[in-house]
Amino acid sequence: MAAPVYLDYNATTPVDPEVAQAMLPFLHEAFGNPSSSHGFGARAKRAVDDARSHVAALIGCAPAQLTFTGSATEASNLALLGVAKAAGRGGRRHLVVSAVEHPAVLEPARALEREGWRLTVLPVDRDGRVSPDAVAAALAPDTALVSVMHANNEVGTIQPIAEIAALTRARGVTLHCDAAQSAGKIAIDVDALGVDLLSLAGHKFYATKGVGALYVRTGTAIEPVLFGADQEQGLRPGTENVPAIVGLGEAARLAARRLPQATQRLRALRDDLHARLQAAVPGLALNGHPEHRLPNTLQVSFPGVAGRALLRRAQDEVAASVGSACHSEQDAVSGVLAAMGLDAARAMGAVRLSVGWMTTSAEIERAAGALVAAWRSLGAAPGLEA
Numbered sequence: 001m002a003a004p005v006y007l008d009y010n011a012t013t014p015v016d017p018e019v020a021q022a023m024l025p026f027l028h029e030a031f032g033n034p035s036s037s038h039g040f041g042a043r044a045k046r047a048v049d050d051a052r053s054h055v056a057a058l059i060g061c062a063p064a065q066l067t068f069t070g071s072a073t074e075a076s077n078l079a080l081l082g083v084a085k086a087a088g089r090g091g092r093r094h095l096v097v098s099a100v101e102h103p104a105v106l107e108p109a110r111a112l113e114r115e116g117w118r119l120t121v122l123p124v125d126r127d128g129r130v131s132p133d134a135v136a137a138a139l140a141p142d143t144a145l146v147s148v149m150h151a152n153n154e155v156g157t158i159q160p161i162a163e164i165a166a167l168t169r170a171r172g173v174t175l176h177c178d179a180a181q182s183a184g185k186i187a188i189d190v191d192a193l194g195v196d197l198l199s200l201a202g203h204k205f206y207a208t209k210g211v212g213a214l215y216v217r218t219g220t221a222i223e224p225v226l227f228g229a230d231q232e233q234g235l236r237p238g239t240e241n242v243p244a245i246v247g248l249g250e251a252a253r254l255a256a257r258r259l260p261q262a263t264q265r266l267r268a269l270r271d272d273l274h275a276r277l278q279a280a281v282p283g284l285a286l287n288g289h290p291e292h293r294l295p296n297t298l299q300v301s302f303p304g305v306a307g308r309a310l311l312r313r314a315q316d317e318v319a320a321s322v323g324s325a326c327h328s329e330q331d332a333v334s335g336v337l338a339a340m341g342l343d344a345a346r347a348m349g350a351v352r353l354s355v356g357w358m359t360t361s362a363e364i365e366r367a368a369g370a371l372v373a374a375w376r377s378l379g380a381a382p383g384l385e386a
Contacts (some may be wrong), residue, residue: 006365007273007354010153010181010297011321016206016245016357022250023208024315026243034240035231042240051249055213055357056234059179059250060189061197067214068245069233072180072201073104075214078225078235079176079197080147084117086091086221087144087174090361094118096138096146098130098159103176105147118142127289128157128340139171149178150188151197154323154336154352155288156297158182169314174220180204180212184255185294186263196220202244206357207251211244262357266293269364274298276368281375287337287350296356299323301342301349302371305378310351313377317370320353331359 006014026047032040034048052063069075084095097109099121113119122130130148130228139146146168161177168175169207176197179188184205190198197220203212216222216235228237255262278284283303302310307322323334337347351371355364 001316004315004317005359005363005370007310007320007353007355007367010156010204010294010352010354011357012203012209013206013356014358015208016251016254018254019207019247019250023243023247026246032242034242035229040384044240047242047246047249048240048247051080051245051252054249054253054256055200058183058188058256059200060191061215061216062218064233064267065215065218067216067235068248069212069214069232069236069238070210070241072199072204072212073102074236075199075201075212076102076104076147076176076178077108078214079199079222080105080112080145081199081225082222082235083145083174083176083220084112085223085225088117092142092144094120094140094143094240096122096135096143097228098122098124098148098150100124100128100130100154100157100336101149102107102149102153102178102180104180105149105176109147124157124339127292128152128155128287128311128336128343129289129292130159130164132160132163132167136167139167139173140309143173143178144380145169145174147176147178149181149296150193151179151182151186152288152336153181154334155299155340156181156294156354157289158186158292158294159358160292161193161195168192181294181297184251184259184262185266185296187259190215190217197222202251203249205251205255205381207248208244211241213248258357266355266359268355269359269361270296270298272361273353273355273364273368274300276365277371280368280372285346287346294354296354298353298355299350300353301346302351302375303349305349305375306348309378310349310371310374313376314370318367322350323352 032044034045177195180201198215203209285301287299333347
């Protein structure tokens with residue numbers, strides 16, 4: 001039996017063969033510590049420096065503005081907690097985030113709230129977008145930080161970051177952007193976006209799990225939250241994970257080279273899948289912005305069934321999720337969909353389908369047929385199948 005069609009690229013991606021090949025020497029003969037003064041250390045340091053340059057080129061920043069981390073979650077925690085630590089002593093203790101942020105942002109924000117910070121959670125519209133007007137209304141004299149993601153991990157909606165940045169910059173407020181889902185799928189330029197901090201995740205664009213990065217604009221007030229030696233601009237102590245960093249650099253190099261063609265191809269695959277499902281499933285509803293959306297992401301609600309039951313029925317043919325992989329075993333309505341104002345039936349019928357570089361047209365045809373067959377087999381009756 002053929003393996004299921006993998007349509008969960010927003011959860012994680014396979015490691016690109018070229019990435020794995022670039023990492024291999026640093027798992028074996030080139031095993032040095034980048035801080036060591038001998039040849040083994042010098043080779044490792046050169047590799048880390050090269051990787052930093054590749055990642056910097058992908059997002060349009062200087063290499064010295066990048067700090068490697070163990071994940072995008074760590075990068076976002078460092079951004080929020082590090083800025084809060086620097087700003088709190090000056091009396092600015094107000095934080096603004098959107099209602100559709102990943103837990104990597106929402107949870108440190110709530111932790112700061114428990115420590116006495118004032119937290120404002122911005123609403124989103126029916127498409128999952130934050131209004132710049134809502135940001136402007138939320139800003140106050142004591143606002144230290146605004147954090148709004150670049151693109152949502154569940155519905156793919158892309159936020160108007162440049163417009164938000166114009167507002168925060170005018171008020172002297174630091175802006176953080178979680179770009180874990182957008183890196184490698186759409187073009188990112190930190191200057192065009194106007195952000196002060198930006199988080200990346202290697203495993204979302206064909207590097208390994210366990211590596212990420214934080215862009216920090218020069219002059220941004222931020223302090224470390226971990227302590228040790230002075231690796232990574234003094235912001236992230238600990239011996240660098242050289243093989244994973246090399247892999248992240250190679251993934252960034254490949255993404256920059258492939259991006260225009262890949263974006264177009266991903267969109268074509270996604271739209272083909274949508275068209276096939278729409279033609280066969282009356283009442284299928286698209287969740288997320290119809291235009292301002294990641295080119296690889298399709299979240300739809302199947303009428304009359306629960307998304308989890310649908311995927312369980314189709315699991316031999318399709319591997320996908322009902323939302324964020326971080327909550328894949330929970331039956332509660334997604335917080336993102338609730339924030340968008342979707343009713344319970346539509347939210348419970350939601351399925352996230354995300355394509356990748358390795359997805360083929362034949363797989364799209366097979367997956368669409370399997371999902372339609374699963375929907376029909378569940379009866380597609382009013383109400384939700386258990």
